[in-house]
Amino acid sequence: MRRVLVGVACCCAAIQVQAQVLSPQEGLNWLQRIAGAARQLNYAGTFVYQHGDTVETSRIVHLVEPTGEIEKLETLDGPRREVLRTNDVVVTYHPDTKALRVDRRQPGRSFPQLLPDQLSTITDHYEMRRGELERVAGFEAQSLMLVPRDGLRYGHKFWADTATGLLLKAKVVDERAHAMELFAFTQLQIGGHISRDLLKSGMPMPPPLPAVQPLPDAQTDSGWIIRDQPAGFRKIMDVRRARAGVQGAMLTHIVLSDGLAAISIFIEPVSVRARGVPEGRLIQQGPIHIFMRVVGDQRVTVLGETPAHTVVQIANSLVPKGR
Amino acid sequence: MVERERISAFMDGELGDDEVDGQVRRLKSDEHAADWATYHLIGDVLRGERTQLSAGFTGRFSAALAQEPTVLAPPAAVPRKRNLQWYAMSAAASVAGIAVVGWLAFLQQPVGSDGTAGTGGGSSVAAVAQAGPEMGEYLRVHQEVSPTAAMHGVASYIRTVTTQESIDGR
Incomplete structure (x- = not known):
């Protein structure tokens, strides 16, 4: 036993040398600063996105104008895909097939407005450490580690520009320290003159806005209970929302979060046709796991950037109230 | 569901099997046939594939077809065009601004x-x-x-x- 304790102490000492444990307030300030910088700064650059064996390069532009935020993501590898966001309207466009879709985000439903009180619980589930100063895409970056305190969530490492707080690189790691996902700028301009031409899109015309306004999401108690809720995940949203593409269909959307990772639960009747959703199979994309099962006449799909067993635990313990 | 939404859902392949027959019957009325044609036209334009057919083509074609003699012969096996469903889907969805962009x-x-x-x-x-x-x-x-x-x-x-x-x- 003593030997184990000595080992633990040595490990802690080793970590202390290269990383300094941050107070909850210091850690939260960094996360707020990073989220704020992504919204408030003008920037343009190229980044790589890696998940599994796939590496993709994309170009990104973000401008803050008097009318609000405009940003564009454009893939540079493989089939061309564009995402153009103007405030709460997000247009996805595939130039090769001319397919486009328009989504309207719910204002005020994004981090950190979504979880102000939730933020304070992040430090209950992750230890925040400040790492070394490193160079990323030519900028001096402060590295920050969020080390999970249990196996229900992944670890995160962020590299933020020391001058502006903009996120330059981010990695999600599993319990064996394998990278599940990596974002990294390879070239970046922050501030200065960024040409509006970079926002130009190959879209044939301004995208039509949804002709029919989606029904406002109603905050409800959907009546579903998670009998075995993973520690640290709290319900932060329970809404009924209109299902895009299926007129008249409604979808229950419940969100759980530990302050950093989020898990969405989608519930809809099995009578709404599902095209090719495998039941009882775990689907993985980068750090995101998806698991679907049928409960009575309802189809339950659980999706989140957590280890597989966290997602499966929720899916298997979901029951309608009163059963 | 109002009729136009039904047409859009039909083009998306979202109507149940039990509703399809009734929908096809209703589409034969002039008013709804026009919506059907318009939705396809909008989809074509969005994809930059606008056809050169003039307005009222469908009506004239139907009239001409009615004059043709009926040929009694076994139908040839025509392979189903696999892009047909996608074509209809994206046309209707573009109207609602909700094209499904891929798998x-x-x-x-x-x-x-x-x-x-x-x-x-x-x-x-x-x-x-x-x-x-x-x-x-x-x-x-x-x-x-x-x-x-x-x-x-x-x-x-x-x-x-x-x-x-x-x-x-x-």
């Missing part, structure tokens, strides 16, 4: 009989399969509420557009 390829891994699964990692992945477009919708909706996505800004949308198969890959 996502996901890595799948089996879940044990006790409902548990491995903790992820590439080595335990068993097969590659395709999931339906609702996965794309689920991912986009999830994107809005994910704190880590907010820290990335628009870059996080790479998660929802990456690995999307081309339309032919369906």
